[in-house]
Amino acid sequence: MKAIFVILLLFYxxxxxxxxxxxxxxxxxxxxxxxxxxxxxxxxxxxxxxxxNWMPLEKFEKDEYIGITSDYMKILQKxxxxxxxxxxxxxxxxSLEFGKQRKCDIFSLVxxxxxxxxxxxxxxxxxxxPLVLITKIEKLYIANLGKINKKVGIVKDYAFTxxxxxxxxxxxxxxxxxxxxxxxxxxxxxxxGFIDTVTxxxxxxxxxxxxxxxxxxxxxxxxxxxxxxxxxxxxxxSIFNKTLTKISQEEHQIILNKWISIKYETNVNYGYIxxxxxxxxxxxxxxxxxxxxxxxKLNKEITNRRKIEKELKSYIKIVDENIISATxxxxxxxxxxxxxxxxxxxxTKKELIGKTHSILKHESMxxxxxxxxWETISKDEIWQGEIKNKTKQGDCxxxxxxxxxxxxxxxxxxxxxxxxxxxxxxxxxxxxxITDELTKTYNKRYFNELMPKLxxxxxxxxxxxxxxxxxxxxxxxxxDTYGHLKGDNxxxxxxxxVMSNLNRADDFCFRLGGEEFGVVFKDSNPxxxxxxxxxxKNSIENLKIPHEHNKVSPYVTASFGYVCxxxxxxxxxxxxxxxxxxxxxxxxENGRNTVLP
Numbered sequence: 076m077k078a079i080f081v082i083l084l085l086f087y088x089x090x091x092x093x094x095x096x097x098x099x100x101x102x103x104x105x106x107x108x109x110x111x112x113x114x115x116x117x118x119x120x121x122x123x124x125x126x127x128n129w130m131p132l133e134k135f136e137k138d139e140y141i142g143i144t145s146d147y148m149k150i151l152q153k154x155x156x157x158x159x160x161x162x163x164x165x166x167x168x169x170s171l172e173f174g175k176q177r178k179c180d181i182f183s184l185v186x187x188x189x190x191x192x193x194x195x196x197x198x199x200x201x202x203x204x205p206l207v208l209i210t211k212i213e214k215l216y217i218a219n220l221g222k223i224n225k226k227v228g229i230v231k232d233y234a235f236t237x238x239x240x241x242x243x244x245x246x247x248x249x250x251x252x253x254x255x256x257x258x259x260x261x262x263x264x265x266x267x268g269f270i271d272t273v274t275x276x277x278x279x280x281x282x283x284x285x286x287x288x289x290x291x292x293x294x295x296x297x298x299x300x301x302x303x304x305x306x307x308x309x310x311x312x313s314i315f316n317k318t319l320t321k322i323s324q325e326e327h328q329i330i331l332n333k334w335i336s337i338k339y340e341t342n343v344n345y346g347y348i349x350x351x352x353x354x355x356x357x358x359x360x361x362x363x364x365x366x367x368x369x370x371x372k373l374n375k376e377i378t379n380r381r382k383i384e385k386e387l388k389s390y391i392k393i394v395d396e397n398i399i400s401a402t403x404x405x406x407x408x409x410x411x412x413x414x415x416x417x418x419x420x421x422x423t424k425k426e427l428i429g430k431t432h433s434i435l436k437h438e439s440m441x442x443x444x445x446x447x448x449w450e451t452i453s454k455d456e457i458w459q460g461e462i463k464n465k466t467k468q469g470d471c472x473x474x475x476x477x478x479x480x481x482x483x484x485x486x487x488x489x490x491x492x493x494x495x496x497x498x499x500x501x502x503x504x505x506x507x508x509i510t511d512e513l514t515k516t517y518n519k520r521y522f523n524e525l526m527p528k529l530x531x532x533x534x535x536x537x538x539x540x541x542x543x544x545x546x547x548x549x550x551x552x553x554x555d556t557y558g559h560l561k562g563d564n565x566x567x568x569x570x571x572x573v574m575s576n577l578n579r580a581d582d583f584c585f586r587l588g589g590e591e592f593g594v595v596f597k598d599s600n601p602x603x604x605x606x607x608x609x610x611x612k613n614s615i616e617n618l619k620i621p622h623e624h625n626k627v628s629p630y631v632t633a634s635f636g637y638v639c640x641x642x643x644x645x646x647x648x649x650x651x652x653x654x655x656x657x658x659x660x661x662x663x664e665n666g667r668n669t670v671l672p
Contacts, residue, residue: 106317114310120158121311123148124170124179126230127163128253131278131334132202133183135163143274144183146330147201151318166252168232174303181311182303186234191303196312200299201319204272206235208292209261209280214268217292218379221245225267228257235296239270242296254279262287272298278334399474399495402481407431410490419474419497421467435464437471441580448478452491455480461498473502511586513563514570522585522593526648529595533642539599540645543608543637544655548667550590552624553631565620565631566590572618576611593655594637601639601672608635608670616668632668634659639672 107115125133125144133142140148140161148159162179164170173179175194187197208217208227217223224245229236231250240248249266251257257269258279268291269276280288302319304311399419401412412427420427420435427434436445440463451458457479464472474495481490509521517525533540547553547569554562570592574584577596585593594611598604612635620631636658638651645651662671 107314111310111314114308115155115157115314118180118308119156120160121180122178123159123161123181123183124164124173125161125183126167126170127165128255129167129184129230129275130282131274132272135161138163143202143330143334146333147322148183150322150326151315154318154321155314167230168252171232174305177305177307180305180308181315184300185303186298186300188234188237191234192306194306195303196306196309197301197303198312198316198319200301201322202298202300204274204298204300206239206270206294206296206298207273207276207290208268208270208294209258209276209288210268210291211261211264212287212289214289214291220292220294223267227268227270228260228266229270230254230257235270235298238296239294255283258284258288270294274334399497400493401427401432401495402490402492403432404490405488407491416495419466419472420464421470426467435466437463437465439463439580452478452480455488461502462495463502472497472499474498514566514586516570516574516584516586516592519585519587522587523648525583526595526651530642530645530648530651533597538597538642539639540642540651541594541596541598541601541604541637541639542651542655543594543604543635543670544587544652544659545592545594545608545612545633545635546659547590548627548632548634548663549622549625553622556624568618568620569615569631569633572614573611576607576614598639604637604639605670605672608637611635612668612670627666627668634662634667635670636660636662637670637672 123140125135125140127133127135129142131142133140133144135141145161148161152159159181162170162173164173170179170182171191174182174191177194182195184202185191185195185197187195191197208220220243222245223243224247226247226249228249228251229239230253236248236250239246248270251260254269254271254275257266257271260266261269262284273290273293276290280290302315304315395413395415397415398413399415401416402410404410409427409430409432412424414424417424417427422434444460444462448458448460457477459475459477461473461475464474466472475498476493476495478491478493480488481492483489509517509524511518530540547565550562553565557565570584570586573592573594577584577594579596581595581597583593583595585595587593594608596604596607598607612633616628616630616632618631621629622631623629625632636655638654638658640651658671662669665671
């Protein structure tokens with residue numbers, strides 16, 4: 076019997092947001108002394124050394140410094156008003172050598188050792204990360220590392236090497252150049268395992284070794300990581316200590332959410348245990364004194380296995396409460412869901428078992444996504460993507476899903492498993508970034524981003540596009556007469572009415588500025604486009620919003636200019652915009668409250 080438990084500790088609600096947007100207190104105060112402030116004025120640029128290949132913590136990628144520590148350094152730069160420049164090195168050992176040579180003023184992540192104290196001071200730790208052992212996926216879960224007598228790797232010059240040799244004398248520790256080299260040695264059976272942080276291990280497994288390597292054990296030790304500062308500049312230590320303590324828990328969490336995605340597996344092969352027990356039974360009937368010895372060994376093994384089972388039950392509970400997961404049969408009927416799945420969907424397990432995931436399907440979700448999903452998993456491949464669902468109460472929630480086929484011991488596909496991450500908050504933030512705050516239409520920024528993509532897509536399909544620009548007639552006199560608050564309300568009512576007419580997936584409404592708006596939809600017939608726009612125009616006037624200075628109606632009205640053309644006839648968005656704008660100008664010249672092609 077084989078049990079594989081997958082724990083996804085996915086913290087970011089991957090909203091891929093720049094660190095410059097972290098919520099930083101405008102009244103931020105580091106409490107630096109006059110002497111420290113003067114020091115920063117004369118040393119406003121500091122050189123930084125990092126481990127060049129230690130993702131997700133830090134790395135140089137195409138000469139760019141990225142990772143968790145890069146985001147912390149951006150905060151520190153901003154708050155101290157200085158520039159921090161990362162110095163490129165080939166390895167962690169070379170970075171340490173640069174520190175000895177005073178080529179580096181600070182280190183982003185470092186642990187104190189006696190040799191490093193000769194040239195560095197150390198701040199209070201700001202990251203504490205557990206150490207784990209990574210092995211090939213078929214290795215058993217290890218409950219007691221002290222009993223393992225194997226060859227394991229660790230990056231050369233890491234501070235923990237000596238402590239691990241002391242705490243785990245049975246381990247034969249081999250130093251390698253970097254994390255990737257070590258993991259490749261494990262993959263190719265040149266090392267039994269490799270020691271690193273749980274963050275770096277989880278990241279590398281997910282990105283490069285999924286299905287080949289796994290986390291098999293956790294050490295009692297943790298990596299308490301500080302900023303290292305050159306000890307011939309003692310003020311640096313106090314400056315960074317004070318600044319680090321001012322970083323809020325929310326900021327810490329946002330950084331971790333952005334970068335960390337860990338898969339943690341424990342694997343117990345009970346088939347192996349039972350075969351071993353069977354072998355002992357054979358010896359029982361052979362030699363009487365061997366059975367006594369074997370029974371003692373068996374009792375000890377059973378005790379260890381019970382301990383493992385207890386730990387596995389604990390892991391199962393963690394998975395059930397925190398990971399949104401489900402399994403289905405080949406037809407998509409739900410066989411099992413986690414408690415976390417029930418929490419986010421607001422359904423009970425009883426209500427979900429036997430149903431398909433269509434019970435969660437949101438009506439606005441693109442059908443193409445589901446088609447692609449089934450085509451992928453039907454080919455026995457893993458599908459990943461974002462899905463919009465609805466709860467039992469009808470509320471919307473988004474998940475980032477990973478769906479994979481399940482095979483039995485004979486290699487026959489028996490169903491599918493899915494693990495999902497709640498990204499509702501991320502999607503809401505994305506929506507806010509492209510939405511006009513007042514009218515809730517899309518904003519000009521999203522117009523500039525979407526239109527080139529939309530035109531290219533339509534060109535590939537040889538389709539038509541209709542683009543219209545409209546604005547409210549005599550809106551300045553309206554604001555002057557009724558006030559800006561009434562003006563804002565009028566804009567909200569008008570855009571709400573316009574959007575109620577745009578019901579297709581490819582219909583868009585944008586606020587282009589002030590009282591000017593844009594409408595985009597697919598239609599190959601200019602007359603049909605005109606009738607549709609006239610319907611929108613009439614519905615605006617039928618709102619009967621009083622406007623005593625409107626020269627064409629006693630109510631608020633709008634003028635429309637539009638272009639209906641094949642996308643391949645439009646060279647750029649600017650040309651399309653210009654043509655529609657010219658038609659709008661003519662509509663105003665022709666008396667307003669009208670639609671002109």
